[in-house]
Amino acid sequence: NYATGINTVKDGTLQIALKKYTLEEAIQLAVQHNPTYAVAKDRVEVSKSEVAISKLNEKPIVGLKASMGSRNGYLPAISDPRFNYNAGIGFSFPLFNGGKTKQQIKIQEHNLSLTETNVSSLLSELEKDITAALIDIESNEKRIKNAATQIEQAALAQKLSVSKLKNGTATPLEITSTNADYQRALLNQLQYQFQLCNAQLELIKLTGINLID
Template sequence: MKRLFNIFIIVFSCSSLYAQQQTVGDLSVFINQSFNYFPQFKELGQAIDVEQQRITLAKATGLPSFQATGTYNYINPVSEISIPAGAQSLSFQIMPKNNYKTSVNGSYTLWDFGVVKAGVDRAKAGLMLAKDNLDYNKNQMAAQVSNIYFQIAYLKAAIQIQNSVIDFLERNKKDTEVKYKNGDALKYDVLSIQSSIDQENNRKIDLLTSLDKQYILMEYTTGMKMDKAPLGFTFPVQGLEDGAEQSLEHAWNYNPEFKLIKDRITQAEAELAVSKTGGKPSLTLNAGTGYINGYAPDIDRFRYNYTAGVTLNIPIYQGGRAKKQERLSESQLKQTRFAQETLNNTFKSNIKQVLTDINSNRSSLVNAGGQVAEAKEAQKLAQSRYKNGIGTNLELTSASTNVQKAELTKLQYEYQLCLAQVEMARLTGIKYW
């Protein structure tokens, strides 16, 4: 764990220096360009902004609210009082037929049993999930771009090997043609070498076609044309072969996928806290001021008034929705925790497999290097024997094929080792861009 942590710190501290030395062919250039170019990252960035607005909205729920109102009502008939006055009686209205009212009212929740706080916590959990989701997609995109990058490096190296094979066969064809003219070789030998050249050219065409497809895929991912050759199979981070337990611990702390599952647990816990506030009472302060008519003795006169009070709201029966919602939230939280255990087991298995691939390819590279040297030496001997009239065309062609196979095998191990390192960096969450 300490070693992996030191690697992480070194990569982080050296990132600024490395950025100054970047060229168009650098892997990190293409990875960072993909973050700026690929539309999905703009969408993920907007999702972060949306979650920040949700937090602001959740906090606004606990703020005071004010509203201005104006009303008019015509009422007929209205209540009247009759007072005897000698032979006649006097009638008085106790309320006007035309009723006017203007007011400014405000309310503020004094006590809500943590409803607002639970809503804010849920919104904050959503923001953290959105941020880590962006990091997760960056980690995935970095691995995808790296795979394309090293696939291009592999194909270009394979084409170089193919060119060397074709050049070797072309030279030997010329020697064989000279021998044929001198009567020391058969027409069959010349045709056999030409057939081998045609086969190797067809392989080269296949490699060039695959290379063009990878260039197209790189441009689709990054929006950049790859004008310069990749810088080989040197992965920016070395020393990723620590034990499975140390690598898993590093993944637990730094891999965005683990951060996402932790965020989902936090979000489920926040959702449970919100569901527990359902059906709780609330105490609200209400106040208002304005003008209204209807006051005796002049009931048509507009007069100033104000009101103040508190409202206690106690839900009695809601069909059991609050308890049902709480049980649902508890089940969702338990489901997310099980998903965390599944992810942990999956990563443990994947890390062990990648470590096996890294160690296996390193060991195979040592053997492949020896095989290349031996095959080239055998090729020189076969060529010398053929020029001196001792060897045959079949021996020479076989020696050339063995060199090609040995070099391609070594190249394949280098490529596989690099891809395994890319996968280990993805699993452990190490940033190399």
């Protein structure tokens, strides 16, 4: 139509096919699929393993050793090889290590605490960002519906002004005004659809979900 040649904006012009999620569902998805959160959780598991391994160094160690082979024989047949084997057991207890093991455990437990705190902080940030994204999605969906109503009203006003112009009861200025109102309503709808897409993409990024085919 006037200025742009656009008569209507079809539903879904700037829309992503995305299931509606509650806050609880979205957070659960983020816990399962958000890559940043997954890396943070992996770091916690690594830290736990490091602490467990360090604590093993405080415990006694029992080792078994065995070997077999051949050796020279006895006189007078010294060149005749004889079967030979050796076996033994070793035992060590970390009594004198200068407290290095305990210090190492303390450091790694501190690192574990930091990684766990980071996971908790990250989860709080995810919850806050997901909440904001869901609010943006809902508000822009409402705005799009309201904009559709405004487009219908502006289109009717546009048709009425054209009819009045044909009957000689309207001026070209009125036509220009109603056309401008109609274009403004279309632009508002497109802006809200764009904002909705941004909010949906943000939710997708936060939760790690896939788009619906």
